[in-house]
Amino acid sequence: MTASLIGIFVVAVFIENYVLNQILGLCPFIGVSNKIDSALGMGLAVTFVMVMAGVVCWSVQTFLLVPLQLEYLQTISFILVIAALVQFVEMVIRKTAPALYQALGVFLPLITTNCAVLGVALLNVKKNYGLLESAVNSFGGGTGFLFALIIMAGIRERLDISDLPDAMKGSPVAFVTAGLLATAFMGFSGLV
Amino acid sequence: MQMDELTKGIWKENPIFVISLGCCPTLAVSSSLTNGLGMGIAVTFTLICSNLFISLIRNITPGKIRIPVYIVVIATFVTMVDKFIAAFSPALSASLGIFIPLIVVNCIILGRAEAFACKNGPLASVLDAIGMGIGFTLALLCLAFFRELLGEGTLFGFPIPVFHADPALIMIMAPGGFVVFGLLIALKRFLEAKGATK
Numbered sequence: 001m002t003a004s005l006i007g008i009f010v011v012a013v014f015i016e017n018y019v020l021n022q023i024l025g026l027c028p029f030i031g032v033s034n035k036i037d038s039a040l041g042m043g044l045a046v047t048f049v050m051v052m053a054g055v056v057c058w059s060v061q062t063f064l065l066v067p068l069q070l071e072y073l074q075t076i077s078f079i080l081v082i083a084a085l086v087q088f089v090e091m092v093i094r095k096t097a098p099a100l101y102q103a104l105g106v107f108l109p110l111i112t113t114n115c116a117v118l119g120v121a122l123l124n125v126k127k128n129y130g131l132l133e134s135a136v137n138s139f140g141g142g143t144g145f146l147f148a149l150i151i152m153a154g155i156r157e158r159l160d161i162s163d164l165p166d167a168m169k170g171s172p173v174a175f176v177t178a179g180l181l182a183t184a185f186m187g188f189s190g191l192v
Numbered sequence: 193m194q195m196d197e198l199t200k201g202i203w204k205e206n207p208i209f210v211i212s213l214g215c216c217p218t219l220a221v222s223s224s225l226t227n228g229l230g231m232g233i234a235v236t237f238t239l240i241c242s243n244l245f246i247s248l249i250r251n252i253t254p255g256k257i258r259i260p261v262y263i264v265v266i267a268t269f270v271t272m273v274d275k276f277i278a279a280f281s282p283a284l285s286a287s288l289g290i291f292i293p294l295i296v297v298n299c300i301i302l303g304r305a306e307a308f309a310c311k312n313g314p315l316a317s318v319l320d321a322i323g324m325g326i327g328f329t330l331a332l333l334c335l336a337f338f339r340e341l342l343g344e345g346t347l348f349g350f351p352i353p354v355f356h357a358d359p360a361l362i363m364i365m366a367p368g369g370f371v372v373f374g375l376l377i378a379l380k381r382f383l384e385a386k387g388a389t390k
Contacts, residue, residue: 021366023220027299030215072275075293076267083260115216115297122290167382168374175374182367 005136008129012140014188018116019148020181025116029149030174032107034160039153040146045107047142049089050117053082054138057121058131078121086112116145151181197316201323207300208331209380217291217298218332219369225348228336229329230284234273234292236325239301240318241269246309247317253310262305263296270295300328338372339363 018024025046032042057078065071090108094101111117120141124134155177164173201207208218221231242265246253253261274292278285285292295301304324309317340346343363345356362368 023366023369024216024294026216026219072271075271075274075296076264079263079267079296080260083263113297113299113302115294118297119290119294122293126290165378167378167385172374172378172381175370175377177374179367179370179374182365182370183362186365186367 005133008133008136009140009143010191012137013144013147014185015191017144017148017185018119018141019145020178020185022119024119025114025145028107028110028114029145029152029178030171032110033149033152033156033174036150036153036157038107039149042107042110043142043146043149046111046114046117046145047139049082049086049108049111050120050142050145051135051138052085052089053078053117053121054124054134054141055131056081056085058124058129058134061125062131074122074125078118082117082121083112116141148181148185152178155181197319198323201320201325201327202330203327205324206327206331206380207303207324208328209377215373217294218328218335219366219373221288221291222332222335222339222369223343223364224340224346225333225336226284227287228332230277230281231288231291232325232329232332234277234288235295235298235300235328236322238266238269238273238295239304239325239328240321242266242301243304243309243317243321244314245269246305247312247314250310258310259302259306262302266301266305267296300324335369335372335376338376339368343368 012018016022019026019029028042028046033039060077060081061071061074065074065077070077086108090101093108120138124137127137129137152174156174159173159177168176208215217231217235221227242262245265246262249261270293273295274285277288277292304321308320312320337347340348341352341355342360343365344361345352345354345359360368363372
């Protein structure tokens with residue numbers, strides 16, 4: 001049991017990395033990877049919401065949609081759950097941990113439209129994971145996102161001061177860099 | 193004037209290449225022309241329906257809850273598209289996988305609702321949606337053309353001589369998508385800079 005959970009975690013972080021392998025959540029990946037500080041904030045906020053969303057969406061699917069035979073409402077209910085959850089998390093953090101809110105605040109609303117969060121929730125259901133497996137997979141997905149974002153931010157801080165052709169500046173070179181990073185991550189595919 | 197709403201999405205304000213909105217599905221499904229075209233049509237349809245509907249209810253939607261309203265409208269049309277594709281083309285449905293439900297969080301659709309449909313009439317909104325949809329589809333096909341040709345040596349599944357002999361498989365995987373996309377944005381910027389100096 002524990003071994004299979006560790007397996008799910010390793011696969012989610014390295015092999016099926018949501019950003020570099022499954023190509024989900026690119027908007028924040030390209031948008032917020034300019035500085036390591038903001039990358040860290042965004043990555044932590046996404047990991048947090050992803051675990052919550054994974055667990056809540058799994059419960060909605062198992063206890064609500066399947067018994068009532070309303071599976072076709074999956075997309076619409078999941079996105080509403082995520083949107084509500086993000087609002088709720090934002091309010092709780094603001095009340096209980098003002099310092100954390102200062103650090104994460106601006107990133108929280110952006111997470112609703114992060115397709116990695118909805119993607120994780122949908123994949124948990126698709127892969128028939130149980131509650132614990134869903135939570136671990138979501139946590140692994142978030143960690144992988146954080147990991148990729150920080151590596152990317154580290155590289156981009158260097159890229160800013162390098163001499164590039166005008167047409168390549170900004171997002172084009174970021175995408176090419178992401179391509180090289182994804183190639184490196186393909187090396188993990190033999191791990192499990 | 194009305195034509196302008198239609199054509200701006202295709203080159204000048206192309207959603208993918210200029211503002212890099214909705215790039216996740218773009219990269220994930222552009223590994224073959226068939227997938228790219230299917231995704232392009234699905235997004236265009238959702239965009240037209242949601243833009244039209246949101247434009248029609250723009251005067252009765254309270255400003256404070258407009259984003260949740262848009263999301264519910266978009267999710268409804270996406271569910272329709274999802275079920276339609278699953279019923280009529282199971283193969284396409286299988287290869288696009290979770291990227292069909294993920295159209296809900298495609299920033300292009302929410303972006304057009306917020307930036308255009310909530311301020312303009314139904315006709316202009318539909319034209320805007322058609323233009324943006326075509327721009328999205330063309331960008332997807334452009335990306336898919338290079339990736340399928342180099343990665344599998346085929347176009348729409350038909351083998352192309354020379355390229356078919358020894359395809360570079362990496363082009364249809366994630367890294368190829370990132371690199372081709374980066375280079376295409378750079379190419380568009382280069383062409384525009386060249387056009388401006390003339």
